Amino acid sequence: MYTRILVPVDGSPFSHQILPLVKAITSATGAQLALYQAVEKSDKQSEVEHALQTLANAHGAQAVCTVASGDVPGAILAEAARVPGTLVAITSHGRSGVMRAVLGSTALNVLRQGGNPILVYRPQEEDADAGTAMTAVERIAVPLDGSELSESIIPQAVELAQWLKARLVVVSVISPEATRAAGIAPGDVMESSYVHSHAARLSRQHGLDVGWEVLHGEPDEAIPTFVRGWPNTMLAMTTRGRSALKSALAGSVTAAALRVGGVAIYTRMP
Numbered sequence: 316m317y318t319r320i321l322v323p324v325d326g327s328p329f330s331h332q333i334l335p336l337v338k339a340i341t342s343a344t345g346a347q348l349a350l351y352q353a354v355e356k357s358d359k360q361s362e363v364e365h366a367l368q369t370l371a372n373a374h375g376a377q378a379v380c381t382v383a384s385g386d387v388p389g390a391i392l393a394e395a396a397r398v399p400g401t402l403v404a405i406t407s408h409g410r411s412g413v414m415r416a417v418l419g420s421t422a423l424n425v426l427r428q429g430g431n432p433i434l435v436y437r438p439q440e441e442d443a444d445a446g447t448a449m450t451a452v453e454r455i456a457v458p459l460d461g462s463e464l465s466e467s468i469i470p471q472a473v474e475l476a477q478w479l480k481a482r483l484v485v486v487s488v489i490s491p492e493a494t495r496a497a498g499i500a501p502g503d504v505m506e507s508s509y510v511h512s513h514a515a516r517l518s519r520q521h522g523l524d525v526g527w528e529v530l531h532g533e534p535d536e537a538i539p540t541f542v543r544g545w546p547n548t549m550l551a552m553t554t555r556g557r558s559a560l561k562s563a564l565a566g567s568v569t570a571a572a573l574r575v576g577g578v579a580i581y582t583r584m585p
Contacts, residue, residue, distance in 0.1 A: 316344075316400075316474050316475065316477070316478035317344070317346050317400050317401065317402040317478065318346055318347065318398075318399075318400035318401070319346055319347040319348075319349055319398050319400060319401045319402070320337050320340065320341055320346050320347070320348055320349070320401070320402050320403075320404050320434075321349050321351050321379075321391070321394060321395050321398075321401050321402070321403050321404070322334065322337055322348070322349070322350050322351065322376075322403075322404050322405065323351045323352070323353075323387075323391050323403070323405050323425075324350055324351070324352050324367070324370070325352065326352065326363070326366065329406060330405075330406050331370070331406070332406050332436075332438040333404055333405065333406040333434075333436045333438075334374055335449070335450045336404075336436060336449045336450060336451075336452075336579055337404050337434075338374060338375075338450075339450045339451045339452070340452060340479065343451075343452075343479060343480070344478055344479065346402075347376075347377060348374060348375065348376040348377070349371075349376060349377040349378075349379055349398075349401075350367060350370060350371045350374070350376050350377070350378055350379065351379045351380070351381075351391060351394055352367045352379075352380050353380070353381060353382070353383035353387045353390045353391070354380065354381075354382055354383065355382070355383060355384065355385060356382070357382050360380055360381075360382060363380050364378065364380040367379075367380050379394055381393075381394065388424035388425045388428055389428070391403060391425050392425060392428055395431075402432070402433070402434060403425055403431075403433045403434070404433065404434035404435075404436070405425065405433060405434070405435055405436075406435075406436055406437065406438070407435045407436065407437040407573050426554075426582070426583070426584055427584055430583075430584075431583065432468075432471055432581055432582060432583040433581075433582065433583070434579060434580070434581050435573065435579070435580045435582060436449065436578075436579040436580070437573045437574075437576045437577075437578070438576055438577065449546075449547065449549075449577065449579055450547075451547045452479050452481050452547060452548075452549050452579070453481055453482065453546075453547040453548065454481055454482045454483075454484055454545065454547065454548040454549070455472055455475055455476045455479070455481050455482070455483050455484065455548075455549050455550075455551050455581075456484045456486050456538075456541070456542055456545075456548050456549070456550050456551070457469065457472045457483065457484065457485050457486065457550075457551050457552065458486045458487070458488070458534065458538050458550065458552050458568060459485060459486065459487055459509070459510065459513065460487065460488070460534070461487075461509065464553055464585060465552065465553060467553050467585060468551055468552050468553045468582075468583065469513075469517070471551070471581075471583070472551035472581070473517060473521050473523065475549075475551060475581055476523055477521070477523065481549075482523075482524045482525070482526060483514075483517060483523050483524070483525045483526070484525070484526045484527065484528060484548075485510045485513045485514045485517070485525065485526070485527045485528075486510065486527070486528045486529075486530060486538065486541065487509055487510045487527075487528075487529050487530070488529075488530045488531070488532065488533075488534045488537050488538060489529060489530070489531050489532075490532065490533055490534060507527075507529050510527040510528070510529060511527050513527070514526060514527040528541065534567065534568050535567040535568050535570070535571035536571065538550070538568050538571075538572070539568070539571050539572040539578055542572065542578050543577050543578060549578075549579045549580070549581055550568075550569075550572060550578060550579070550580045550581065550582075551580075551581040551582070552568065552569065552580065552581075552582055553582065553583055553584070553585055554568075554569040554580075554582045554583070554584060569582060
């Protein structure tokens with residue numbers, strides 16, 4: 316699926332905290348690890364390259380440094396496009412519920428401009444000190460709400476699960492507020508049938524180990540809690556940079572998961 320994972324860094328320890336997870340993925344798949352840093356002025360490039368190469372050597376990675384001329388997201392995407400089969404993996408800032416602040420402007424612009432999925436991870440505050448950062452991917456959780464938007468990630472989630480040899484888990488949420496607004500009596504039968512049918516079809520078509528779960532509560536609380544309670548689980552979902560009128564999941568769950576931290580998200584924008 317991917318032959319290279321490109322990790323943009325900025326010289327801060329925070330931007331390095333996705334590296335344990337990415338190294339676990341490259342070890343499991345044989346993909347190349349490349350660290351990328353952009354500089355605004357060419358007279359700084361040599362100095363930055365030296366520090367980046369030192370970091371890359373410590374992680375068995377390739378070091379790539381280019382001049383961005385003020386457009387860091389564009390420079391990241393250009394480097395990703397230079398080598399086909401590259402996945403961009405970036406540590407997010409996750410400071411508030413506003414999507415730009417949650418992802419950080421660089422990550423959000425890479426996601427918006429690139430058109431391809433990226434891997435985003437925000438460590439929990441204690442990860443750096445306690446060594447509790449995510450270091451493997453055993454399950455891929457795919458939240459669905461019946462919309463085409465939420466289901467659009469399924470083909471890429473399947474490929475991701477095959478690539479990582481991970482279990483796929485289809486997840487749906489029964490939200491009391493949503494069912495009241497729609498005049499639907501709350502219950503598990505319809506949701507169970509929905510996710511179970513998806514799980515059975517994906518297992519039959521792709522020969523994958525596919526499970527399913529029905530959660531209760533608001534999606535932006537229930538899904539991050541579920542994923543964090545199941546170690547080594549990655550979310551795979553479509554997201555949006557603004558309020559998602561067509562899908563209760565898009566945007567709000569991504570923001571909530573990154574705000575809480577400790578969740579890796581494989582995501583794309585439509």
